Each structure stands twice: as structure tokens, then as C-alpha cells.
Amino acid sequence: MSSRRDAVHDILRSSASFRSAQDVYAQLRSDGAKIGLTTVYRALQALADGGMVDVLRTDDGESVYRACTTDSHHHHLVCRQCGSTVEVAGPDVERWAEAVGAEHGFTEVTHTVEVFGTCAECSVSRTSR
Amino acid sequence: MSSRRDAVHDILRSSASFRSAQDVYAQLRSDGAKIGLTTVYRALQALADGGMVDVLRTDDGESVYRACTTDSHHHHLVCRQCGSTVEVAGPDVERWAEAVGAEHGFTEVTHTVEVFGTCAECSVSRTSR
DNA sequence: GGCAAAATGAAAACGGTTGTCAAAATCGAC
DNA sequence: GTCGATTTTGACAACCGTTTTCATTTTGCC
Ligand SMILES: [Zn+2]
Ligand SMILES: [Zn+2]
Ligand SMILES: [Zn+2]
Ligand SMILES: [Zn+2]
Numbered sequence: 001m002s003s004r005r006d007a008v009h010d011i012l013r014s015s016a017s018f019r020s021a022q023d024v025y026a027q028l029r030s031d032g033a034k035i036g037l038t039t040v041y042r043a044l045q046a047l048a049d050g051g052m053v054d055v056l057r058t059d060d061g062e063s064v065y066r067a068c069t070t071d072s073h074h075h076h077l078v079c080r081q082c083g084s085t086v087e088v089a090g091p092d093v094e095r096w097a098e099a100v101g102a103e104h105g106f107t108e109v110t111h112t113v114e115v116f117g118t119c120a121e122c123s124v125s126r127t128s129r
Numbered sequence: 130m131s132s133r134r135d136a137v138h139d140i141l142r143s144s145a146s147f148r149s150a151q152d153v154y155a156q157l158r159s160d161g162a163k164i165g166l167t168t169v170y171r172a173l174q175a176l177a178d179g180g181m182v183d184v185l186r187t188d189d190g191e192s193v194y195r196a197c198t199t200d201s202h203h204h205h206l207v208c209r210q211c212g213s214t215v216e217v218a219g220p221d222v223e224r225w226a227e228a229v230g231a232e233h234g235f236t237e238v239t240h241t242v243e244v245f246g247t248c249a250e251c252s253v254s255r256t257s258r
Numbered sequence: 259g260g261c262a263a264a265a266t267g268a269a270a271a272c273g274g275t276t277g278t279c280a281a282a283a284t285c286g287a288c
Numbered sequence: 289g290t291c292g293a294t295t296t297t298g299a300c301a302a303c304c305g306t307t308t309t310c311a312t313t314t315t316g317c318c
Contacts, residue, residue: 057186077233090229093225100206104206105252107252108209109244112241114241115239117230118237
């Protein structure tokens, strides 16, 4: 179908970290791909809508995308420096969120949970500097 | 000190839901206050920096602020419809986040956790429509 | 009062994202 | 293959929340 969408998807699949639209666009262009920024935005949106990629917002309001390997519900442990990400499961957290919602009479309860830190690699390069 | 900052703070303290800068600005103006939008942004920023108010980002990228009553670390259960918010504690979640970080060699671990749902009141008005 | 420092706000700039719309690629008959 | 209809594309403009700028006003202090 859409080779451009596949190209965008491929970039994400080959990256361990969350990537922004402009980021993906820049890499595609430097890889020689003939694609416009608008199309990258549309592709990412479509992939996110279809549940093919995960999205989250950075502190400075940028949307970043990642092709996670786990199909089931999960969360992320993200390195603040290098952006490398580990998918993590938290059954206790899932239950806790549901319970908290129910306890206060809330329905259709969802949650956003992200964990940030400095990964081992970045810790080393920082302390050894 | 700053009477404008207090005015902004007061608006937040008198509201149970998270409010945006423009939102607070509109209310202050309609209350007859003589204040500029820039000052509202600055006041909210200062309050957030000083830990006087909590901030979170909505799905559409807007920063919203709330003067929480709890001084200690907590999270929020937010109604998707009316925005009314309950402060919730989750000791288990705190421990889980720390553990997950440590398990993967991450240091300086922080987390963002928010629970969303439809509050009891909004559920009623929805079903009875 | 007089003066330096801080606060204020109107307007412009910013930056990520979305809308527009005409051109290009793709599809589906014939 | 041709030709028209449909979809996709992308340069550019518009959008919108937020930040910066900078001249003016207010505040704190003597
Ligand atoms: Zn790292
Ligand atoms: Zn979860
Ligand atoms: Zn509600
Ligand atoms: Zn917490």
C-alpha cells in the first residue's frame, strides 16, 4: 500500500528510542528518501491511530513515537539523556489504577504511566567525565 | 509581594479542576482584574517552579495547573468530561517505579502517573440523557 | 521626592502541528 | 494500454499555545 508509511514505520522499528516527527523526517531525508514533512506527520498519526506505534508527549510538548515490540498493554522506562527505552509491565499498577477509579465512582478508567531515569550507560559516561 | 500572582493562585485554589493559563486569564478578566496574559503565564510558571501548584499536559498539548491541597507527592484522578480532580496516593506505585528503574540499571528515577475516567456525576448526566 | 530594580503587558516571534489545495501517483474499468 | 476517478503527496500558509521583546509602570529603599 503506502510505501511512505512503511518507510516511516521502518525508521521507528529500527530505533530503540522514541522519535519525533521532525526527527524521523530528517533521517528519511538524509537516507535519501523523497518524502515531505506533512506526509511523515500523516504516517505517524495513522500508525498511532492503528495502534502500530506508541505515542507520548515530551515535557516540551513534542509528540514522540515508538514501534513497541509488545502488543499488549505496557509502559515505558525512558532514559532522560539518550532516550533509549525499555518496555515494562506493571500488573500491580493496572490494578491500582482501576481500584482508585472505582473507589471514587469513576468509570471508563484509563491511565498514563511513564518512568524516567538515567540509564546505566548514560550514568557511566556522566560520572567518568 | 505580587498581588497578581496571588490573584492567579486564588483562582486555582478556588477550583477543583486543572485550569489552563488562558482559562485563568479569562476568569480574571471577567472578574474585572486588570492583568495581562503574559503575567498570568509568568505567575503560573513561578507557582509551578515553587511547587505551589501541580502541572500536567492535556492530550492536545495545553499545560494545565492546579493548587493541590496535599503537600506530599501524589497523583491525580481526573474526570475527562468536567475536569474535576481527586488527589490520590499510591505507595505501591512509588515502589514499583523505583524497582523497575533499579532493575534496569536506571538512576535518578522519576515517574508520571495520571488516572483518567468519567466521574460519577458525569456518568449520571450522560446516561440519563 | 528621587532613583534603581523588578514587574507588567501589548505586540511580535517561536515551534510543533494541522489545514489547504493543486499536482502527482494509483486504481479501475474499458 | 488509455482515460477518467480516486487517493496520496507535499510546499506553503495558517493555527495556537507559549515565550520573548522591550518600552512603560510600579515597587522598594534611601
Ligand atoms: Zn541513556
Ligand atoms: Zn498500564
Ligand atoms: Zn466529571
Ligand atoms: Zn508517584
